[in-house]
C-alpha cells in the first residue's frame with residue numbers, strides 16, 4: 257500500500273486569529289474558504305507544497321463534528337488525510353493487519369472522491385482519513401463472483417440522485433451524512449446494479465435499471481447519468497440481450513423495471529430481451545396496474561404493460577424457485593409485494609436485496625427509506641434477514657450502492673457487519 261499526505265485538518269475556535277497566524281507569522285498562502293454544509297464547517301485550504309495543504313476547520317454550528325471536537329478536546333490537530341490510488345485494496349490490506357476501521361467499505365466523499373476512516377485506536381490516537389480522489393475513481397464497471405456452481409455478474413445501468421433525507425427516513429442527517437456525502441441540493445449519489453446469474457444452462461437477469469425510454473426532462477429530474485448503461489454492462493460481460501432466458505423483477509418501480517422494455521425502430525415499446533420469460537409477482541403486478549397517489553409516480557406503465565401484450569410474463573404467487581438455485585422471498589415493506597432473491601449453490605449463499613437494503617449504509621435496522629409504503633414490515637423483514645445471515649455468511653448485493661456492488665454480511669454480537677470481497 258502506498259499513501260501520500262493530502263492534507264492535515266486543524267480544528268480552530270477563532271478562524272480569523274488562526275488565519276492571521278498561518279498567513280502573517282508562518283507565511284502560508286490562504287485560499288478562499290469553502291463551506292461544507294453537510295458537515296456544518298467552513299474550511300480554508302492553505303497550500304503547503306508538493307500537493308499537500310493545511311485545512312483549517314471552523315464549526316458553523318455547535319452540533320457540527322468540529323464543534324463537538326473543540327468542545328471536548330479544545331482546538332488543535334483534528335485529522336490527517338492520506339491519498340491512495342486504490343482505496344479498496346488499502347482497506348483490505350489494513351483489515352488483514354487487524355487494523356480497526358470506522359468504515360469497512362469505502363463510501364462517497366465530497367466531489368466524487370471515495371473516503372474511509374481508520375479508527376484512532378488503531379492509529380496511535382490519530383484520526384486518519386483515506387481518500388481516493390475522483391480522478392482515480394474508475395467509471396462504472398461490472399464485477400464477477402462465484403457462488404457454488406454459479407457465475408454472478410453485477411451489472412450497472414447508470415447513476416442517479418435522490419434526496420438523502422428520503423433515502424434514510426427517520427435517521428437524522430447528522431448520522432447519514434457520515435455514510436454518504438450529500439450534494440448542494442441534499443441529494444446522494446446512487447447506482448442501478450442489476451444482477452446476472454448463470455448456471456451453465458440458463459442466464460437470468462434480476463432487474464434491469466432505469467432503461468432508455470424516458471424524456472430528457474425525466475432523466476434531468478433524477479440527475480440520471482446515462483453515459484454508462486446496461487447496454488455497456490452487458491457488452492462488458494459478453495452477454496447479448498438474446499442470451500437472457502429469464503428476467504426476474506424484485507418489484508416494478510421504474511428504477512428496477514425501466515430496462516425491461518425498449519422502444520423499437522417504429523417507436524413501439526416492446527420487450528427488451530426477445531428470448532426471455534419475465535417472472536413477476538402477481539401482487540406487485542396488480543399494485544402497479546392500480547397505483548394510488550403515493551405509488552403512482554414510481555410505476556410507469558410502459559415498463560411492464562407491453563410485456564403482457566407480448567405474452568412473455570410468468571406470474572408467481574408464492575415464495576418459490578425460479579431457477580434450481582434461485583428462489584424469491586417476499587419481504588413487503590418497500591411495496592406490499594417487494595421481494596428479495598436468494599441464490600444458493602453448494603455451501604455458498606448470496607442474496608439480492610433490491611430495495612430492502614438499497615445501499616450498504618442501510619444495514620442497521622432503523623435505516624429504512626422514507627419511500628417505503630409499509631416501513632414496519634421493512635423492519636420485520638430486516639430482522640428476519642439478520643437471523644438468516646446469522647446462520648451463514650452471505651454475499652449481499654446492494655442494488656443502489658454508489659460504491660460497493662456486493663459485500664459479505666456477517667452477524668457479530670447481534671449486529672450485522674460487512675466484509676469486503678477484495
Ligand SMILES: [Zn+2]
Nearest residue numbers: 507509590611
Ligand atoms: Zn423501489
Ligand SMILES: [Zn+2]
Nearest residue numbers: 509511512611
Ligand atoms: Zn429502487
